Amino acid sequence: MIAKFSDHGKGKASGVLNYLLKEKGDKGALMPRTHAKVLYGDPVLTEHLINTTPYKSKYKSGYLSFSERADEISEADKKRIMQEFEAIIFCGLEGDQYDILWVEHADKDIDDAHPVGRLELNFVIPCQELRSGKAFQPYYEPADQKRVNAWKNIINSEVKTIQGEPLSDPNDPERKRLVNPYSSHAPRPTPFDMKVYTKKDADKDEETIANPPSRTLLEEAIKRRLLLDxxxxxxxNRRMVLGRLEEWGLKINRGNSEKTLSVTSSKLTDKxxxxxxxxxxxxxxxKGFDGLRFRSHNKEWEQAVYDHRISRNERKQSDEELLATGIKIKEAYHQERYRSSATPESLVSDKVVEQELEVAEPATTETYRPSLRPRF
Incomplete structure (x- = not known):
């Protein structure tokens, strides 16, 4: 499982809600989306809160994406994952201080043998704390990414499929890819079937690199040609990759990170x-790319897989410590920011309420405390 947050969130609610719940029919009219269902929340309420929020950032959306299919994970585990995700996002807040909508998608990678697709748990959160009306930012990457990643790692190590198999670990070296086969600017999946990639296709990609019609097509062409090489x-190795990019007339930009490269073409410019x-x-x-590590028969690659798996307990302990610390910091921030949003004192004392309950229900000693917001 991986957790992704969208950059969108400044428009009307109809954009994100239509994507989650609807699709175009034969004549272009919107109709209920196949393999989509609301697991928790009220789309009407969420839409109203987003559209009436006075702040520039109206909502935060994203998804929890699984390699497993929707019918391979139990409803109880889905519920657990959603509840725990809320706990690490809304640290210290109570249920009536925020709104969240959960929508399940199960329409990815469907075929004749698999009528139910991969599981995606989509969420939408209005960017407003509901008691005070103050702006609320559910996720700010520099402050929240480590906490969310630690939680993701723990879930992947603890939750199992209905068949008893552990969830796929995106950090496993066996799952590492030479290139990211998804363009961030194009519908998924982008074409990366190298089994049918011919010399004619390679020549066409080189022409695209020389005269790129768009960023998306340039990105795809570069990756396919590099994979062929x-x-x-x-x-x-990295030196060879850089040399190949420069040979194609691309400029390697400065300030590249340890994990990515950025290039530009003089033939592709903005307005x-x-x-x-x-x-x-x-x-x-x-930065440290070594092509041999991606060969399944390579001993260094096999050692990396082995090291990753035997260090599972140590990594989980580290994630648990990181998560606990992150939650404590976020709780303190929320309590400080929304301090004036505390629940007002009841007009009736707890003692009087308890006495009334004892009279009404003498057969039980359990005190009833009404929930501010129903949970699942």
């Missing part, structure tokens, strides 16, 4: 004539 044993950058993600673009 790697398969042919031509590109086996002001400024070159448009293309960020390349995947193992091939990391």
């Amino acid at each position: 790697w398969q042919n044993g031509i590109l086996m 002001n004539g400024k070159p448009i950058g293309v960020r390349l993600k995947g193992g091939m673009f990391e």
Whole structure:
């Protein structure tokens, strides 16, 4: 499972809600989306809160994406995952201080053998604390990413499928890819079937690189051509990758991270004539790229897989400590920011309420405390 947050969130609620719950029919009219269902929340309430929020950021949306199919994970585990996600996002807040809508999608990778697709748990959160009316930012990457990633790692280590198999671990070296096969600017999946990639296709991609019609097509062409060179044993380290990009007339931008490369083409510019950058993600673009590590028969690769698996307990302990610390920091922040939003004192004392309950229900000693917001 991976957790992703969208950059969208400044428009009307109809955009995100239509995507989650509807699809276009044969005549272009919107109809209920197949394999989509609301698991928790009220779309009407969420839409109203988003559209009436006075702040620039109206909502935060995203999804928890699984390699497993929707019918391979129990409803109890889905509920647990959603509840725990809320706990690490809304640290210290009570149920009536926020709103969240959960929508399940199960329409990815459906085929004749698999009528139910991969599980996605989509969420939408209005960016407003409901008691005070103050702005609320559910996720700010520099402050929240480590906490969310630690929780994700713990869930992947603890939750199992209905068949008893552990959830797929996105950090497992076996799952690492040479290139990210998804363009962030194009519908998924982008075309990366290298089994049917011919010389004619390669020539066409080189023409696209030389005269790129768009950022998306340039990104896809670069990745496919580099994958071909790697398969042919031509590109086996970072220096070779950089040399190949420069050979194609691309400029390597400064300030690249340890994990990505950014390039520009003089033939692809914005309306002001400024070159448009293309960020390349995947193992091939990391600073210490070694092509041999991606060969299944390579001993270094096998050692990396082995080390990852035997250190599972140590990594889980580290994640638990990181999560506990992150929650404590976020709780303190929320309590300080929304301090004036505390629940007002009851007009009737707890003692009087308890006496009335004892009279009404003498057969039980359990005190009833009404929930501020129903949970699942």
